[in-house]
Amino acid sequence: MRTFRTAIIGAGFMGRTHLEALRRLGSVEVAGVAAATIDEARALASPFGIERIETDYKLLLDDSSIDAVHVCTPNAMHFDVAAAALAAGKHVVCEKPLATNSADARKLVQLARQSQLRQLRHATNHNLRYYPMVQQMRALRESGELGEILIAQGTYSQDWLLYDTDWNWRVEARDGGPSRVMADIGSHWCDMAEHVTGLRITSLSADLQTFHKTRKRPAGPVGTFQNKISTPGVSEDVSVDTEDFGSVQFHMGERTRGAFTASQVSAGRKNRLSIEIYGTKSSVAWDQERPDELWMGHRNSANRVMIKDPSLLEPSARSYADFPGGHSEGYDDTFKQVFRRFYQSIADPAAKPEYPLFDDGLRQLQLVEAEIESNRSRRWVEIRS
């Protein structure tokens, strides 16, 4: 396979995660890093011998030797960077949410469609689909093992913003967009529920709550998840305009029903995306805090618990597990799985994309906006697809 030259825009937690995952693919050379400050860019690039660092990402887009761009900036910049990258003829992997509103996301989908002439590939990084066990759930549904899907339920719960002294740029709508919990993690849950069931959420009722109406913003910047190990310093009180918690009821067509909650204030839950899918024949349940385990529920026989093992996975899920049975693969491995498939699809323009597109990013923004609207109106909202 030919080797691709890639630039990473954004040097925070996500930029670092993308870089390390790309290094695990032989076919991709990370050729440049852009960040808000040159020190941030250097901190990420230097240990890997990446020489090109920039504060103006457009300079990287102007480099015709660069094939692809990974957008890892704060959410509010996603639209501008992704649009410019497509315009510059780059393949684009954009972190989620694709934009901070569905109108922008729709424009990106349109730009991506126009770029098809130039065979540009686009992905929204809903990476959590790519745990081997999530693929196994999908494969079991596709093979008919679950029967008809009746219920999808679960939660995505974290605790890193439990206290009013916890801060991150996502707290302010200005940087993160009007929704926080639902856009950041609720969207992962919905993306997984739709990916696994193969069904679409058609209407929903949402109830959002901002427990901390005011939070203490520190003087300096705070990286995502870094607040918990920082030492507190000078701070100022800031009104919070994004939600800490939400619950959603939903329909998937006439028959299937569902519900989930999302929270960043649930003490003790570090990164618990729990999803349960109940069908007429059997059911599946999975928890991101134990990613290598899959529970399968049965009515007339014992339940099953599978420890990740390529020899036990359905054929379509097997290629998502790179290590033998019981040799755990983690959160970081999901990025490798997405990116491998992304670059394979660049190498083979005839290949069908096996990763989430900009369209999937748009989809999740439409759901988030429906949740905001439902919360405001206290009514069920139909999803226009």
Added chain:
Amino acid sequence: MRTFRTAIIGAGFMGRTHLEALRRLGSVEVAGVAAATIDEARALASPFGIERIETDYKLLLDDSSIDAVHVCTPNAMHFDVAAAALAAGKHVVCEKPLATNSADARKLVQLARQSQLRQLRHATNHNLRYYPMVQQMRALRESGELGEILIAQGTYSQDWLLYDTDWNWRVEARDGGPSRVMADIGSHWCDMAEHVTGLRITSLSADLQTFHKTRKRPAGPVGTFQNKISTPGVSEDVSVDTEDFGSVQFHMGERTRGAFTASQVSAGRKNRLSIEIYGTKSSVAWDQERPDELWMGHRNSANRVMIKDPSLLEPSARSYADFPGGHSEGYDDTFKQVFRRFYQSIADPAAKPEYPLFDDGLRQLQLVEAEIESNRSRRWVEIRS
């Protein structure tokens, strides 16, 4: 303590469970059993040497030597039996739901109040409160360990009515009342959530679904949970007018939020009442399928898992655990805990009841009716308390 003479009305799964639990108290003699047929009554009474068996429960109420009555009939009879028992001057333990509608339940509450002159005790058997670990959750909340309650969430999921060939008298509104899943098991969830948090649900949005619009009713009777081990026989198709599944979003006042689902069609879930309570300081989670374990979530230290152990329980929870650490106590033990306290309160008229009253039964029926109303109107419904 003096010995009480008690009658059990209803000889199904619940009648049997009440009888065995009462035997474990030294202070209660089961003096009579009434059931729909004399054979049913005899089957329950005979192994315990209970000589008095009746098909007309009123004959037991007429017996002035009987102090108390346990109402274990199908739901639709609860009101009549409980009302008659109070009128006959008996202390009454009524299985839940207290009645099939809140109007009847309210009448029972009024009758119970009028009976206070006669110092008659009354209980609705929301027994699930009385697992030691549920009491521990309540004790932790009362002691301030959890801080202010932010979120209550969970599910009560079973699978015994998954197939359209599964049948029980509860399926038909005629015998079980207009709500099945929410009244039968959703009410247990709400009762526990209110008991543990000390808060009241003030408004809710409910979404109910009957997946099987038609079920196959066997020619003969089927005991609760007995369908799974019965051999199928002649059956007829019956339209189903009670729900298989429901999801509920709710507010507990201005600040606290919650959500739960209830289901009898979730493959692999046998009796999973899962409840999670998140506070500003810490959180608790419990699952009835592992009743002796309590999870306690923390943000800035490791989470805790307690195996039931009297020496570790809060003082107010300790008396609910009769066995040493790691010596499991089960579903059946919760009945013993309720009944012990019920009869102690008869012996000591000055004692404050430490068990759920008819008022609590009424409360749950009000919530069920709000759920039905919300599902019908597709709107949030305020709970009048």
Added chain:
Amino acid sequence: MRTFRTAIIGAGFMGRTHLEALRRLGSVEVAGVAAATIDEARALASPFGIERIETDYKLLLDDSSIDAVHVCTPNAMHFDVAAAALAAGKHVVCEKPLATNSADARKLVQLARQSQLRQLRHATNHNLRYYPMVQQMRALRESGELGEILIAQGTYSQDWLLYDTDWNWRVEARDGGPSRVMADIGSHWCDMAEHVTGLRITSLSADLQTFHKTRKRPAGPVGTFQNKISTPGVSEDVSVDTEDFGSVQFHMGERTRGAFTASQVSAGRKNRLSIEIYGTKSSVAWDQERPDELWMGHRNSANRVMIKDPSLLEPSARSYADFPGGHSEGYDDTFKQVFRRFYQSIADPAAKPEYPLFDDGLRQLQLVEAEIESNRSRRWVEIRS
């Protein structure tokens, strides 16, 4: 079924547990209680309206109206009481260990054989066999599901004697016999391993350790498991001559291998009897701290986890589960299962005993003595059967 009159000798933790379990059987009337002091006897008997209480258990044995005796005294008295009870023509349930040495136990077995003419029944209360899931393991082995047994391994770990300030009569060989951990809980493990596999331990290597060579004995008595909630008082240093921990390697014939540990000083383990049986086809694992769950391991398909559910149990295990799926049954329920079968076998002299006999109690003492001998000699010891 006819009603039996029974006496309980010993009014501690075990006496109480026996009494409550007997009450759950309709067929047994507890007619008398004997204890070291009349106050102890009264404390147990009085709440259940049992009028006859004694300090001299022989007076109860002289009562010809008494059919059966439950021996619940400290270990050192088991032999005398059980022998006297058989001599007095009583059916005998003896707590384990059956005696404090195999010579005494052998005499009891002989007495029991001689009593067969009088159709006296005898049981050693290895109650832990009678969790429904333990019976399910046995049933799976009997049906060939496991294939040939290769390995048996596990542990029985508790923490109630972790500190040198923890005290109980079992600590002193004088009252408890020369072995503590192996006799008290290791014997439960071995009994279960032999019961489930159907194989016999044929040789073993044991390593015992007394971590606390000295313990502080309080001035007053301390009930089993009661030390953790007692307030400390005056105590004296006592040399300890019984072990805190042991590990055992063993053979079951030519092919099958095994190993287990037993401990009363393992912080955080309250009553964890964990047993794993690996066969050529599949395997099973069970943990007393989650008694309603059974893990079943498979090589070429997903593992299974069964939540106790009569409809899922093998037919021969089903009668050990009195409650429906997911309605937990606990430690106390195992006593009910043993005693029900014991009294049924009295009622039906032709019935084969479905409970552990005095022979099983002797068997465990032989193993304990082999463990002591192996630990002393630092060699493998053959078990003479």
Added chain:
Amino acid sequence: MRTFRTAIIGAGFMGRTHLEALRRLGSVEVAGVAAATIDEARALASPFGIERIETDYKLLLDDSSIDAVHVCTPNAMHFDVAAAALAAGKHVVCEKPLATNSADARKLVQLARQSQLRQLRHATNHNLRYYPMVQQMRALRESGELGEILIAQGTYSQDWLLYDTDWNWRVEARDGGPSRVMADIGSHWCDMAEHVTGLRITSLSADLQTFHKTRKRPAGPVGTFQNKISTPGVSEDVSVDTEDFGSVQFHMGERTRGAFTASQVSAGRKNRLSIEIYGTKSSVAWDQERPDELWMGHRNSANRVMIKDPSLLEPSARSYADFPGGHSEGYDDTFKQVFRRFYQSIADPAAKPEYPLFDDGLRQLQLVEAEIESNRSRRWVEIRS
């Protein structure tokens, strides 16, 4: 940091795992791969653009531009390759076991000592120490949280060689050395037990068993863990001279006691290294199948369960966790942690090695040989250190 040029010798499962982990470090360029056949070497090297591939590893050792060598061959070649690499002036990471006997391992340790003049670094890849939670266990012990260590126990169980049709080069002593289960995985267990407790095994009793005296060897080669997804073909019966299972009892000095089992025939256990350490103050337990969880046992308070979270780890363990709380890290990440520290120590000759040395590899071979000797003599064996 300067960049190092590294060669990988051996292109099987381990070679691939080393390569991918090295790619995640910016400071290491994999400059060559040697394997038994040129096709194997190419299959590993080509996707990563590594141009130099060889069947004669000595050609890579002759390349003076190569700084370091990773030995990933079958066990029987470890000694020759590692010795030659040191002689050629390379830093060496050797897979475990360091050799197939302690005499060879001792020579390697001597060679390594002699190479210190040339500042050559050496490591035996006991990678499992480097799960964040294993480091946390060690840190808790070092900080005194556990008190004095009383007991270490556990198991390392797999099922990939359960059937007699399962084959791998390790089955034959010729390629894998005289011990299979104990050398392959038992040594991981012992290494971890000694690493976490800081104590040394001083004597042991071992019992080994080869359940399959004969296995079916396929005509072609079978990669490690690949047997389960291969299609069977022509095979021949081969006598097996390595063990399938072993149990070990051990002393760590006068006071501490332990026991473990190791197995490759335990159905349903994919890669379960379970270790439990009990101290006088508290205890820890960890299972490789759920690597991000740590159980901490307490006697007088609730137990703890920590989900991996850098903000909760002890300072000395924190640097082993690269991702935030609840973002799982897996088996592959442990290699990254070892190699990062290995190359950092090359860059900084003054640095103390924070990884297992050849000495640690020798240590484990001494234990394996003691196990073989104990099994043969049926006696306890003292460990000469």
